[in-house]
Amino acid sequence: MQTGNDGTSSSLPPPELDVPGYSWGLINNQKTYKMVTVTNYFSRNNKEGKAFILLELQGDMELVQSLETGKFYATVRKCTLPTTFDEHTAKMLIGKQLPGSVERIDCPVYDYLLKETGETIKLTHTYAYSPQREIGADNVKQLTNYSLH
Numbered sequence: 001m002q003t004g005n006d007g008t009s010s011s012l013p014p015p016e017l018d019v020p021g022y023s024w025g026l027i028n029n030q031k032t033y034k035m036v037t038v039t040n041y042f043s044r045n046n047k048e049g050k051a052f053i054l055l056e057l058q059g060d061m062e063l064v065q066s067l068e069t070g071k072f073y074a075t076v077r078k079c080t081l082p083t084t085f086d087e088h089t090a091k092m093l094i095g096k097q098l099p100g101s102v103e104r105i106d107c108p109v110y111d112y113l114l115k116e117t118g119e120t121i122k123l124t125h126t127y128a129y130s131p132q133r134e135i136g137a138d139n140v141k142q143l144t145n146y147s148l149h
Contacts, residue, residue: 033099033132034060041090042080053090054080057129059102077102079127100131 040056059077066073079102083090104125112123 034101035097036100036102036129038093038096038098039078040094041087043087053083053085053087055083055085055090055093056080057100057102077104077127079129081129098131100129102127103130 036057039058042054063072
């Protein structure tokens, strides 16, 4: 707990825990969670031709090192989540956050078209929503050992 200049207390995490890539939510007795954001929605048809809505979820920004150049670049993970919502409800949810993360998961090999180059590559992973990834006390202690400036 922090104390402000006016003597009031805050339940925000201390500044040394302001870690890029983590959104802090104070939920359930001061536990903290990564958050995802609803960024878009899509209408699709199932195999029977019935329409349904997918929400697009986006995780926090993360830094990734290129295998080719060794340089770092910023990226975000995205995935879609099927819903039972109508389009109006899905539109209202854009910008909302919920606890969880977008995780990379292994899957059978498939072809993926790179829109920028037109090249088709083979991938063996996809991304999926993982609910409420708690950042426990052990992780918080570990994070405080890093210099963040």
